[in-house]
Amino acid sequence: MQTVETRHAVHPDHVRSMDTTALRDHFLAPGLFAAGEIRLCYTHYDRMVIGGVVPDGKALTLETVEETRTATFLERREMGVVNIGGAGSVTADGTTHEMKRGDVLYLGMGTGPVSFAGQGRFYVASAPAHRSCPTALVTVEGAREVTMGAAETSNKRTIRQFIHPEVIDSCQLTLGYTALEAGSVWNTIPSHVHDRRMEAYLYWGMDDEARVLHLMGEPQETRHLFVANEQAVISPPWSIHSGAGIGEYTFIWCMAGDNKDFTDMDFVQPKEMR
Numbered sequence: 266m267q268t269v270e271t272r273h274a275v276h277p278d279h280v281r282s283m284d285t286t287a288l289r290d291h292f293l294a295p296g297l298f299a300a301g302e303i304r305l306c307y308t309h310y311d312r313m314v315i316g317g318v319v320p321d322g323k324a325l326t327l328e329t330v331e332e333t334r335t336a337t338f339l340e341r342r343e344m345g346v347v348n349i350g351g352a353g354s355v356t357a358d359g360t361t362h363e364m365k366r367g368d369v370l371y372l373g374m375g376t377g378p379v380s381f382a383g384q385g386r387f388y389v390a391s392a393p394a395h396r397s398c399p400t401a402l403v404t405v406e407g408a409r410e411v412t413m414g415a416a417e418t419s420n421k422r423t424i425r426q427f428i429h430p431e432v433i434d435s436c437q438l439t440l441g442y443t444a445l446e447a448g449s450v451w452n453t454i455p456s457h458v459h460d461r462r463m464e465a466y467l468y469w470g471m472d473d474e475a476r477v478l479h480l481m482g483e484p485q486e487t488r489h490l491f492v493a494n495e496q497a498v499i500s501p502p503w504s505i506h507s508g509a510g511i512g513e514y515t516f517i518w519c520m521a522g523d524n525k526d527f528t529d530m531d532f533v534q535p536k537e538m539r
């Protein structure tokens with residue numbers, strides 16, 4: 266079964282008047298992972314599509330979606346696939362890529378139907394592309410590692426970059442994931458915005474009871490979402506995106522927009538936030 270939900274882009278002035286339910290309806294994607302299903306969320310933020318594919322031992326194929334009106338989903342798109350589950354495989358254009366937990370597959374524009382199999386739980390993130398870059402499997406070991414933060418500020422973390430200019434080529438997509446060190450709870454502090462790029466987060470590796478308090482909104486007009494395991498947050502270009510975990514968590518970040526410069530951020534110091 267395959268379902269696609271559309272999310273429209275929202276003006277920051279509108280967000281000021283939203284209650285919790287409205288905020289969650291617009292910015293949280295809570296139900297992307299279901300056994301035997303492909304569930305996609307087509308956003309109008311840079312036309313980024315995020316989703317979950319859970320083959321549950323059988324095979325699931327992502328071929329077309331009505332929303333793109335293209336012959337195949339990736340005819341004019343690129344896509345990153347992250348396996349957040351057990352061992353699985355992804356087959357595209359006659360090649361099968363075995364993926365263990367944490368591995369990332371990049372599929373370039375023009376790739377045909379994409380089949381998912383095994384015990385994997387696959388998070389997908391796709392953006393429009395203008396040229397075909399080579400398909401590439403980047404294993405956990407092959408990622409670029411950056412450490413940030415400090416124990417004193419409760420934000421010591423390792424950022425693993427997979428779809429990143431210094432690792433593999435892509436059109437506009439960048440993707441990786443960030444894990445907190447034991448005792449550290451805060452991600453992406455100091456907060457930042459990058460109006461040139463939208464971003465989406467998928468929180469994973471969490472206990473069922475754990476929650477992340479995700480901060481969003483304009484830096485002087487912040488809002489929050491309580492987020493559970495395997496739920497995604499859509500972060501508009503004008504919004505901060507930071508969070509603190511009540512329990513262990515990792516999050517996949519992906520971005521699309523005008524540049525692929527991971528370090529291009531407009532920082533907002535804690536004292537400047539409201």
Ligand SMILES: O=C[C@H](O)[C@@H](O)CC(=O)C(=O)O
Nearest residue numbers: 422424443452453454518527
């Ligand atoms: O623009 C970059 C993204 O917000 C995240 O990659 C930041 C992040 O993972 C972190 O600081 O912990």
Ligand SMILES: [Zn+2]
Nearest residue numbers: 457459464506
């Ligand atoms: Zn960011």
